[in-house]
Amino acid sequence: MPEAGDGQRAAGVRRRRGAVLEEAILRAAAEVLRESGFAGLTMDEVARRAGTNKNAIYRRWPNRVALGTAAYRRMTEAQTAVPDTGSLRGDALELLRRANSTWSSPYGEILRGLIAAAGGAPELLAELRDGQGPEGGAYGAAWTTALGRAVARGEAAPGAMHPRVASAPVALLRNEYMTRGIPAVPDAVLVEIVDEVFLPLVHGRAEG
Known part of the structure:
Protein backbone atom coordinates (compact mmCIF):
# COMPACT_ATOMS: atom_id res chain seq x y z
CA MET A 1 0.00 0.00 0.00
CA PRO A 2 1.48 3.41 -0.98
CA GLU A 3 2.71 5.56 1.86
CA ALA A 4 1.00 8.87 2.57
CA GLY A 5 4.00 10.82 1.31
CA ASP A 6 4.14 9.08 -2.06
CA GLY A 7 1.45 11.24 -3.60
CA GLN A 8 3.13 14.41 -2.36
CA ARG A 9 6.48 13.34 -3.77
CA ALA A 10 4.93 12.46 -7.12
CA ALA A 11 3.10 15.77 -7.18
CA GLY A 12 6.39 17.53 -6.50
CA VAL A 13 7.93 15.81 -9.51
CA ARG A 14 4.94 16.70 -11.69
CA ARG A 15 5.10 20.34 -10.61
CA ARG A 16 8.63 20.79 -11.86
CA ARG A 17 8.66 23.07 -14.86
CA GLY A 18 10.99 25.04 -17.06
CA ALA A 19 14.57 25.52 -15.91
CA VAL A 20 14.18 23.30 -12.83
CA LEU A 21 13.13 20.27 -14.86
CA GLU A 22 15.67 21.02 -17.58
CA GLU A 23 18.46 21.15 -15.02
CA ALA A 24 17.39 17.80 -13.57
CA ILE A 25 17.43 16.22 -17.03
CA LEU A 26 20.83 17.64 -17.94
CA ARG A 27 22.26 16.57 -14.58
CA ALA A 28 20.97 13.03 -15.12
CA ALA A 29 22.32 12.94 -18.68
CA ALA A 30 25.73 14.13 -17.49
CA GLU A 31 25.80 11.36 -14.87
CA VAL A 32 25.13 8.74 -17.54
CA LEU A 33 27.79 10.19 -19.84
CA ARG A 34 30.39 10.10 -17.08
CA GLU A 35 29.54 6.53 -16.13
CA SER A 36 28.85 4.93 -19.51
CA GLY A 37 29.89 7.35 -22.23
CA PHE A 38 27.69 8.32 -25.12
CA ALA A 39 27.11 4.67 -26.01
CA GLY A 40 25.28 4.20 -22.70
CA LEU A 41 23.14 7.33 -22.97
CA THR A 42 19.48 6.40 -23.40
CA MET A 43 16.34 8.47 -22.97
CA ASP A 44 14.89 5.76 -20.71
CA GLU A 45 17.84 5.90 -18.30
CA VAL A 46 17.95 9.69 -18.25
CA ALA A 47 14.19 9.86 -17.61
CA ARG A 48 14.53 7.37 -14.76
CA ARG A 49 17.33 9.29 -13.07
CA ALA A 50 15.66 12.65 -13.58
CA GLY A 51 12.36 11.39 -12.18
CA THR A 52 10.43 12.39 -15.28
CA ASN A 53 9.16 10.78 -18.49
CA LYS A 54 10.64 10.57 -21.96
CA ASN A 55 8.06 12.94 -23.41
CA ALA A 56 9.40 15.73 -21.19
CA ILE A 57 12.87 15.09 -22.58
CA TYR A 58 11.77 14.88 -26.21
CA ARG A 59 9.96 18.20 -25.90
CA ARG A 60 13.34 19.81 -25.22
CA TRP A 61 15.77 17.64 -27.18
CA PRO A 62 14.64 15.68 -30.26
CA ASN A 63 17.13 12.82 -29.84
CA ARG A 64 19.89 11.51 -27.62
CA VAL A 65 22.62 13.24 -29.65
CA ALA A 66 21.06 16.63 -29.00
CA LEU A 67 20.60 15.78 -25.32
CA GLY A 68 24.15 14.46 -25.04
CA THR A 69 25.54 17.57 -26.67
CA ALA A 70 23.71 19.85 -24.22
CA ALA A 71 24.81 17.74 -21.25
CA TYR A 72 28.41 17.65 -22.43
CA ARG A 73 28.52 21.42 -22.67
CA ARG A 74 27.25 21.66 -19.09
CA MET A 75 29.86 19.14 -17.92
CA THR A 76 32.79 21.11 -19.28
CA GLU A 77 31.72 24.65 -18.37
CA ALA A 78 34.09 24.80 -15.41
CA GLN A 79 37.15 23.76 -17.43
CA THR A 80 37.62 26.97 -19.40
CA ALA A 81 39.06 29.43 -16.88
Missing part, protein backbone atom coordinates in the same frame (compact mmCIF):
# COMPACT_ATOMS: atom_id res chain seq x y z
CA VAL A 82 41.63 31.55 -18.68
CA PRO A 83 45.20 31.09 -17.38
CA ASP A 84 47.21 34.17 -16.50
CA THR A 85 50.89 33.25 -16.43
CA GLY A 86 52.11 36.77 -17.18
CA SER A 87 53.18 36.03 -20.76
CA LEU A 88 51.42 35.11 -23.98
CA ARG A 89 53.72 32.13 -24.46
CA GLY A 90 52.90 30.78 -21.01
CA ASP A 91 49.17 31.30 -21.49
CA ALA A 92 49.23 29.70 -24.94
CA LEU A 93 51.09 26.62 -23.72
CA GLU A 94 48.73 26.23 -20.76
CA LEU A 95 45.66 26.50 -23.01
CA LEU A 96 47.03 23.94 -25.46
CA ARG A 97 47.98 21.58 -22.64
CA ARG A 98 44.50 21.85 -21.16
CA ALA A 99 42.90 21.14 -24.53
CA ASN A 100 45.22 18.19 -25.08
CA SER A 101 44.44 16.84 -21.61
CA THR A 102 40.71 17.18 -22.18
CA TRP A 103 40.86 15.39 -25.52
CA SER A 104 42.76 12.45 -24.01
CA SER A 105 40.50 12.23 -20.94
CA PRO A 106 37.08 10.57 -20.54
CA TYR A 107 35.63 13.92 -21.58
CA GLY A 108 37.44 13.60 -24.89
CA GLU A 109 36.10 10.09 -25.37
CA ILE A 110 32.57 11.40 -24.80
CA LEU A 111 33.19 14.25 -27.24
CA ARG A 112 34.50 11.90 -29.93
CA GLY A 113 31.42 9.72 -29.52
CA LEU A 114 29.15 12.74 -29.86
CA ILE A 115 30.99 14.01 -32.94
CA ALA A 116 30.70 10.61 -34.61
CA ALA A 117 27.00 10.36 -33.79
CA ALA A 118 26.31 13.92 -34.97
CA GLY A 119 27.92 13.31 -38.36
CA GLY A 120 24.67 13.87 -40.25
CA ALA A 121 23.57 16.87 -38.19
CA PRO A 122 25.61 19.99 -39.03
CA GLU A 123 23.84 22.07 -36.40
CA LEU A 124 24.93 19.68 -33.64
CA LEU A 125 28.48 19.56 -34.97
CA ALA A 126 28.51 23.35 -34.88
CA GLU A 127 27.25 23.31 -31.29
CA LEU A 128 29.99 20.86 -30.30
CA ARG A 129 32.60 22.89 -32.13
CA ASP A 130 31.40 26.04 -30.37
CA GLY A 131 31.14 24.25 -27.05
CA GLN A 132 33.60 23.50 -24.27
CA GLY A 133 35.90 20.91 -25.78
CA PRO A 134 39.18 21.52 -27.62
CA GLU A 135 37.17 22.17 -30.79
CA GLY A 136 36.67 25.85 -30.01
CA GLY A 137 33.89 27.80 -28.32
CA ALA A 138 34.81 28.72 -24.76
CA TYR A 139 38.36 27.66 -25.51
CA GLY A 140 38.30 30.06 -28.44
CA ALA A 141 37.10 32.82 -26.13
CA ALA A 142 39.96 31.98 -23.77
CA TRP A 143 42.46 32.44 -26.60
CA THR A 144 40.93 35.82 -27.43
CA THR A 145 41.23 36.84 -23.79
CA ALA A 146 44.87 35.73 -23.69
CA LEU A 147 45.59 37.76 -26.82
CA GLY A 148 43.82 40.79 -25.33
CA ARG A 149 46.02 40.59 -22.25
CA ALA A 150 49.12 40.36 -24.45
CA VAL A 151 48.05 43.49 -26.31
CA ALA A 152 47.47 45.30 -23.01
CA ARG A 153 50.96 44.28 -21.82
CA GLY A 154 52.53 45.48 -25.08
CA GLU A 155 53.54 41.96 -26.14
CA ALA A 156 51.43 42.16 -29.29
CA ALA A 157 49.95 44.80 -31.56
CA PRO A 158 46.18 45.28 -31.61
CA GLY A 159 46.20 43.77 -35.11
CA ALA A 160 46.85 40.38 -33.49
CA MET A 161 43.30 40.45 -32.12
CA HIS A 162 41.83 38.49 -35.00
CA PRO A 163 39.65 35.34 -34.71
CA ARG A 164 41.81 33.47 -37.21
CA VAL A 165 44.89 34.15 -35.12
CA ALA A 166 43.10 33.05 -31.94
CA SER A 167 41.87 29.82 -33.54
CA ALA A 168 45.15 28.82 -35.20
CA PRO A 169 46.72 26.83 -32.29
CA VAL A 170 43.60 24.73 -31.66
CA ALA A 171 43.16 24.12 -35.40
CA LEU A 172 46.74 22.82 -35.56
CA LEU A 173 46.19 20.69 -32.49
CA ARG A 174 43.02 19.23 -34.01
CA ASN A 175 44.96 18.45 -37.19
CA GLU A 176 47.48 16.50 -35.10
CA TYR A 177 44.68 14.34 -33.69
CA MET A 178 43.31 13.65 -37.16
CA THR A 179 46.61 12.90 -38.89
CA ARG A 180 48.24 10.93 -36.07
CA GLY A 181 45.11 9.07 -34.98
CA ILE A 182 46.12 9.29 -31.33
CA PRO A 183 44.18 10.65 -28.32
CA ALA A 184 47.02 12.85 -27.04
CA VAL A 185 49.72 14.92 -28.75
CA PRO A 186 53.33 14.95 -27.41
CA ASP A 187 54.14 18.07 -25.41
CA ALA A 188 57.04 18.85 -27.73
CA VAL A 189 54.53 19.32 -30.54
CA LEU A 190 52.50 21.74 -28.40
CA VAL A 191 55.66 23.79 -27.78
CA GLU A 192 56.39 23.76 -31.50
CA ILE A 193 52.88 24.98 -32.34
CA VAL A 194 53.32 27.90 -29.95
CA ASP A 195 56.94 28.82 -30.69
CA GLU A 196 57.13 28.13 -34.41
CA VAL A 197 53.65 29.10 -35.59
CA PHE A 198 51.48 30.99 -33.11
CA LEU A 199 53.95 33.50 -31.65
CA PRO A 200 55.49 34.37 -35.05
CA LEU A 201 51.97 34.85 -36.39
CA VAL A 202 51.06 37.13 -33.49
CA HIS A 203 54.24 39.17 -33.71
CA GLY A 204 53.92 39.46 -37.47
CA ARG A 205 50.52 41.15 -37.27
CA ALA A 206 50.90 44.88 -37.79
CA GLU A 207 48.59 47.25 -35.99
CA GLY A 208 45.33 48.06 -37.79
Whole structure:
Protein backbone atom coordinates (compact mmCIF):
# COMPACT_ATOMS: atom_id res chain seq x y z
CA MET A 1 0.00 0.00 0.00
CA PRO A 2 1.48 3.41 -0.98
CA GLU A 3 2.71 5.56 1.86
CA ALA A 4 1.00 8.87 2.57
CA GLY A 5 4.00 10.82 1.31
CA ASP A 6 4.14 9.08 -2.06
CA GLY A 7 1.45 11.24 -3.60
CA GLN A 8 3.13 14.41 -2.36
CA ARG A 9 6.48 13.34 -3.77
CA ALA A 10 4.93 12.46 -7.12
CA ALA A 11 3.10 15.77 -7.18
CA GLY A 12 6.39 17.53 -6.50
CA VAL A 13 7.93 15.81 -9.51
CA ARG A 14 4.94 16.70 -11.69
CA ARG A 15 5.10 20.34 -10.61
CA ARG A 16 8.63 20.79 -11.86
CA ARG A 17 8.66 23.07 -14.86
CA GLY A 18 10.99 25.04 -17.06
CA ALA A 19 14.57 25.52 -15.91
CA VAL A 20 14.18 23.30 -12.83
CA LEU A 21 13.13 20.27 -14.86
CA GLU A 22 15.67 21.02 -17.58
CA GLU A 23 18.46 21.15 -15.02
CA ALA A 24 17.39 17.80 -13.57
CA ILE A 25 17.43 16.22 -17.03
CA LEU A 26 20.83 17.64 -17.94
CA ARG A 27 22.26 16.57 -14.58
CA ALA A 28 20.97 13.03 -15.12
CA ALA A 29 22.32 12.94 -18.68
CA ALA A 30 25.73 14.13 -17.49
CA GLU A 31 25.80 11.36 -14.87
CA VAL A 32 25.13 8.74 -17.54
CA LEU A 33 27.79 10.19 -19.84
CA ARG A 34 30.39 10.10 -17.08
CA GLU A 35 29.54 6.53 -16.13
CA SER A 36 28.85 4.93 -19.51
CA GLY A 37 29.89 7.35 -22.23
CA PHE A 38 27.69 8.32 -25.12
CA ALA A 39 27.11 4.67 -26.01
CA GLY A 40 25.28 4.20 -22.70
CA LEU A 41 23.14 7.33 -22.97
CA THR A 42 19.48 6.40 -23.40
CA MET A 43 16.34 8.47 -22.97
CA ASP A 44 14.89 5.76 -20.71
CA GLU A 45 17.84 5.90 -18.30
CA VAL A 46 17.95 9.69 -18.25
CA ALA A 47 14.19 9.86 -17.61
CA ARG A 48 14.53 7.37 -14.76
CA ARG A 49 17.33 9.29 -13.07
CA ALA A 50 15.66 12.65 -13.58
CA GLY A 51 12.36 11.39 -12.18
CA THR A 52 10.43 12.39 -15.28
CA ASN A 53 9.16 10.78 -18.49
CA LYS A 54 10.64 10.57 -21.96
CA ASN A 55 8.06 12.94 -23.41
CA ALA A 56 9.40 15.73 -21.19
CA ILE A 57 12.87 15.09 -22.58
CA TYR A 58 11.77 14.88 -26.21
CA ARG A 59 9.96 18.20 -25.90
CA ARG A 60 13.34 19.81 -25.22
CA TRP A 61 15.77 17.64 -27.18
CA PRO A 62 14.64 15.68 -30.26
CA ASN A 63 17.13 12.82 -29.84
CA ARG A 64 19.89 11.51 -27.62
CA VAL A 65 22.62 13.24 -29.65
CA ALA A 66 21.06 16.63 -29.00
CA LEU A 67 20.60 15.78 -25.32
CA GLY A 68 24.15 14.46 -25.04
CA THR A 69 25.54 17.57 -26.67
CA ALA A 70 23.71 19.85 -24.22
CA ALA A 71 24.81 17.74 -21.25
CA TYR A 72 28.41 17.65 -22.43
CA ARG A 73 28.52 21.42 -22.67
CA ARG A 74 27.25 21.66 -19.09
CA MET A 75 29.86 19.14 -17.92
CA THR A 76 32.79 21.11 -19.28
CA GLU A 77 31.72 24.65 -18.37
CA ALA A 78 34.09 24.80 -15.41
CA GLN A 79 37.15 23.76 -17.43
CA THR A 80 37.62 26.97 -19.40
CA ALA A 81 39.06 29.43 -16.88
CA VAL A 82 41.63 31.55 -18.68
CA PRO A 83 45.20 31.09 -17.38
CA ASP A 84 47.21 34.17 -16.50
CA THR A 85 50.89 33.25 -16.43
CA GLY A 86 52.11 36.77 -17.18
CA SER A 87 53.18 36.03 -20.76
CA LEU A 88 51.42 35.11 -23.98
CA ARG A 89 53.72 32.13 -24.46
CA GLY A 90 52.90 30.78 -21.01
CA ASP A 91 49.17 31.30 -21.49
CA ALA A 92 49.23 29.70 -24.94
CA LEU A 93 51.09 26.62 -23.72
CA GLU A 94 48.73 26.23 -20.76
CA LEU A 95 45.66 26.50 -23.01
CA LEU A 96 47.03 23.94 -25.46
CA ARG A 97 47.98 21.58 -22.64
CA ARG A 98 44.50 21.85 -21.16
CA ALA A 99 42.90 21.14 -24.53
CA ASN A 100 45.22 18.19 -25.08
CA SER A 101 44.44 16.84 -21.61
CA THR A 102 40.71 17.18 -22.18
CA TRP A 103 40.86 15.39 -25.52
CA SER A 104 42.76 12.45 -24.01
CA SER A 105 40.50 12.23 -20.94
CA PRO A 106 37.08 10.57 -20.54
CA TYR A 107 35.63 13.92 -21.58
CA GLY A 108 37.44 13.60 -24.89
CA GLU A 109 36.10 10.09 -25.37
CA ILE A 110 32.57 11.40 -24.80
CA LEU A 111 33.19 14.25 -27.24
CA ARG A 112 34.50 11.90 -29.93
CA GLY A 113 31.42 9.72 -29.52
CA LEU A 114 29.15 12.74 -29.86
CA ILE A 115 30.99 14.01 -32.94
CA ALA A 116 30.70 10.61 -34.61
CA ALA A 117 27.00 10.36 -33.79
CA ALA A 118 26.31 13.92 -34.97
CA GLY A 119 27.92 13.31 -38.36
CA GLY A 120 24.67 13.87 -40.25
CA ALA A 121 23.57 16.87 -38.19
CA PRO A 122 25.61 19.99 -39.03
CA GLU A 123 23.84 22.07 -36.40
CA LEU A 124 24.93 19.68 -33.64
CA LEU A 125 28.48 19.56 -34.97
CA ALA A 126 28.51 23.35 -34.88
CA GLU A 127 27.25 23.31 -31.29
CA LEU A 128 29.99 20.86 -30.30
CA ARG A 129 32.60 22.89 -32.13
CA ASP A 130 31.40 26.04 -30.37
CA GLY A 131 31.14 24.25 -27.05
CA GLN A 132 33.60 23.50 -24.27
CA GLY A 133 35.90 20.91 -25.78
CA PRO A 134 39.18 21.52 -27.62
CA GLU A 135 37.17 22.17 -30.79
CA GLY A 136 36.67 25.85 -30.01
CA GLY A 137 33.89 27.80 -28.32
CA ALA A 138 34.81 28.72 -24.76
CA TYR A 139 38.36 27.66 -25.51
CA GLY A 140 38.30 30.06 -28.44
CA ALA A 141 37.10 32.82 -26.13
CA ALA A 142 39.96 31.98 -23.77
CA TRP A 143 42.46 32.44 -26.60
CA THR A 144 40.93 35.82 -27.43
CA THR A 145 41.23 36.84 -23.79
CA ALA A 146 44.87 35.73 -23.69
CA LEU A 147 45.59 37.76 -26.82
CA GLY A 148 43.82 40.79 -25.33
CA ARG A 149 46.02 40.59 -22.25
CA ALA A 150 49.12 40.36 -24.45
CA VAL A 151 48.05 43.49 -26.31
CA ALA A 152 47.47 45.30 -23.01
CA ARG A 153 50.96 44.28 -21.82
CA GLY A 154 52.53 45.48 -25.08
CA GLU A 155 53.54 41.96 -26.14
CA ALA A 156 51.43 42.16 -29.29
CA ALA A 157 49.95 44.80 -31.56
CA PRO A 158 46.18 45.28 -31.61
CA GLY A 159 46.20 43.77 -35.11
CA ALA A 160 46.85 40.38 -33.49
CA MET A 161 43.30 40.45 -32.12
CA HIS A 162 41.83 38.49 -35.00
CA PRO A 163 39.65 35.34 -34.71
CA ARG A 164 41.81 33.47 -37.21
CA VAL A 165 44.89 34.15 -35.12
CA ALA A 166 43.10 33.05 -31.94
CA SER A 167 41.87 29.82 -33.54
CA ALA A 168 45.15 28.82 -35.20
CA PRO A 169 46.72 26.83 -32.29
CA VAL A 170 43.60 24.73 -31.66
CA ALA A 171 43.16 24.12 -35.40
CA LEU A 172 46.74 22.82 -35.56
CA LEU A 173 46.19 20.69 -32.49
CA ARG A 174 43.02 19.23 -34.01
CA ASN A 175 44.96 18.45 -37.19
CA GLU A 176 47.48 16.50 -35.10
CA TYR A 177 44.68 14.34 -33.69
CA MET A 178 43.31 13.65 -37.16
CA THR A 179 46.61 12.90 -38.89
CA ARG A 180 48.24 10.93 -36.07
CA GLY A 181 45.11 9.07 -34.98
CA ILE A 182 46.12 9.29 -31.33
CA PRO A 183 44.18 10.65 -28.32
CA ALA A 184 47.02 12.85 -27.04
CA VAL A 185 49.72 14.92 -28.75
CA PRO A 186 53.33 14.95 -27.41
CA ASP A 187 54.14 18.07 -25.41
CA ALA A 188 57.04 18.85 -27.73
CA VAL A 189 54.53 19.32 -30.54
CA LEU A 190 52.50 21.74 -28.40
CA VAL A 191 55.66 23.79 -27.78
CA GLU A 192 56.39 23.76 -31.50
CA ILE A 193 52.88 24.98 -32.34
CA VAL A 194 53.32 27.90 -29.95
CA ASP A 195 56.94 28.82 -30.69
CA GLU A 196 57.13 28.13 -34.41
CA VAL A 197 53.65 29.10 -35.59
CA PHE A 198 51.48 30.99 -33.11
CA LEU A 199 53.95 33.50 -31.65
CA PRO A 200 55.49 34.37 -35.05
CA LEU A 201 51.97 34.85 -36.39
CA VAL A 202 51.06 37.13 -33.49
CA HIS A 203 54.24 39.17 -33.71
CA GLY A 204 53.92 39.46 -37.47
CA ARG A 205 50.52 41.15 -37.27
CA ALA A 206 50.90 44.88 -37.79
CA GLU A 207 48.59 47.25 -35.99
CA GLY A 208 45.33 48.06 -37.79
